[in-house]
Amino acid sequence: MAMLARSAHGELLVGLSRAQVRPVPDGLASKLVTAGRFGGLAVRSTADCPFAGAGSDLRIRLVVPNDYIEQFSELPSPALDDWVAREVSGPLSRGYPIDSIQLGVTPLAAEYAARFGDSLPAASKNLAERVNPLGVGVTVSVGLDDLSASYPPSAGRFGIDAAPVLERTLPSAAGLSLDAYPFLLALGATDPATVAFLALEPTAQGFWDDGGGLWYADALSSVHDAAVYALEGLGFGDLPVSLTTGWPTDGAAGATARRTATFLEGAARWTAGGEGSPKRPGANMSLVFRELLDEDTAELTEDAPWSRRWGIYDSAASSKLNVSAVGTYALVPGVDYETVDRTFCVVRSEAPDDALLSGLSFACNATDCTSIQKDASCYSPPSLRRHATIAYNGFFQDRGQDASACDFGGTKVARPEQPREACGIPTPASARATTVASATGHPITASRVAKTRPVEGHAGVPTPQQSERDEGCDTRTT
Structure with a gap:
């Protein structure tokens, strides 16, 4: 209505x-x-x-x-x-x-x-x-x-x-x-x-x-x-x-x-x-x-x-x-969108806990860690490696996917592997994209996924798969 x-x-x-x-x-x-x-x-x-x-x-x-x-x-x-x-x-x-x-x-x-x-x-x-x-x-x-x-x-x-x-x-x-x-x-x-x-x-x-x-x-x-x-x-x-x-x-x-x-x-x-x-x-x-x-x-x-x-x-x-x-929609009428590839940053399996804790604290002082707060959408199960993946990736995205922002003292690396999906890490939006999520025990991986983002002066409005988070984890393509 x-x-x-x-x-x-x-x-x-x-x-x-x-x-x-x-x-x-x-x-x-x-x-x-x-x-x-x-x-x-x-x-x-x-x-x-x-x-x-x-x-x-x-x-x-x-x-x-x-x-x-x-x-x-x-x-x-x-x-x-x-x-x-x-x-x-x-x-x-x-x-x-x-x-x-x-x-x-x-x-x-x-x-x-x-x-x-x-x-x-x-x-x-x-x-x-x-x-x-x-x-x-x-x-x-x-x-x-x-x-x-x-x-x-x-x-x-x-x-x-x-x-x-x-x-x-x-x-x-x-x-x-x-x-x-x-x-x-x-x-x-x-x-x-x-x-x-x-x-x-x-x-x-x-x-x-x-x-x-x-x-x-x-x-x-x-x-x-x-x-x-x-x-x-x-x-x-x-x-x-x-x-x-x-x-x-x-x-x-x-x-x-x-x-x-x-x-x-x-x-x-x-x-x-x-x-x-x-x-x-x-x-x-x-x-x-x-x-x-x-x-x-x-x-x-x-x-x-x-x-x-x-x-x-x-x-x-x-x-x-x-x-x-x-009148709010996943794709806003009158806004032009472009499709870009995004890279995601996840945790090394061999990274020690003390290094992850240090990196997690650093990342959350500089990026939005709302989703891994207690009772938030991606808190459970409360895994240090999983939380670090979400925080590190947020830091990485905020800095335009610059390779230097996916390191954290060697606890992360960009590598074309296919880890399992984790809450808060986007899923592929098209067949040409590779899996990007990380779960506990997987190395840091930087894979590419299609994303639609609003831009000004860009012709054409693609129609990506529309999804919406309900209760629980956010699995939207971002």
Whole structure:
């Protein structure tokens, strides 16, 4: 079922970060956004979306980095004046359809230790005074953790630290931006029905909120209305609430491409359905899906091993999902592809464990090792040699298959052998390609396989075998 991401009833935007090891070209990024039928973009700078200027149907939400908040709170503030001229008034004069500015990303979170408690109210007021006359509103960003309670929605209240700051900040705000990730709530859930509800499964069972006397059929309405009740508690019950959310495709047991696709489709239904929420029936719902593209430069931590896999597309602009509701496909309409040969790097059977551990640590400091984190798609079976193969090969691909990147102190080598397939190492896409995967005990091998990759200005669109990872290992041709 196809539906427009933006309609008369609401708006589905997508975050666009250009923080990839090899940045996706502007023209290709534009085609990905168009293929997704998103109504707008959330970006840190209009420089990230030069294709969204005059003549574009996209709406732009600018997201101010937290580090600017303290500077914006000062008067006079050359930093604020320069930023408004560079990111707002200048682009508006060139036709960029900027309609809102989000001040920070959950600046009241506990990790900032009240750093922005004093500066946020003044920063919001100063920014609003400069951009409101230009027709642009300022929204204040909070996270679900800034609420002392969010379930049931009628119990929604801001915490004792956030509430007094928001009371002083919200008078100058045009809305509240709520970062809410049902995925994080699902991490500790053991009941399949709870996970289905959080993942926006269309057949999931909802719940009755006795306090509000309302039925909640989906997780997005639940967290949205928790924020509405919390705003009412501060005297700002009419303030619009927009959500920023997403579901990663790897890095945890519940992070899969299939579940991300389901969640994205649910988000599209939520914004386009025209039903509003139980607390605000008929309201226009606005949502930002966290990332269009994976950020393979994002910090990978033990607490958040999924941090590089929030994207609908991977960092090379290949689709991880096939979601008809928002128009994303393995091959994006209007994007030209070329077929190239790729070489893959795998482990020597005689390599000692201590050398593999050293090489694995080095590779994972420089490339994306999400898939071999505990509970991720390629963690099991937990073999050192298998994990090293996946990490080494990622390092090798990130560096353009340069022969010097497939060595690691002699623990890897390029040799035309035919090892067994391993999770996370692509399989052949055509009869002329040789097997490229490695499993435990096989030497490092560099074999060649056909791959389709998006390019600009290349004639012809080949049709490779389309595959999609569901639960478990990723065996897509990459």
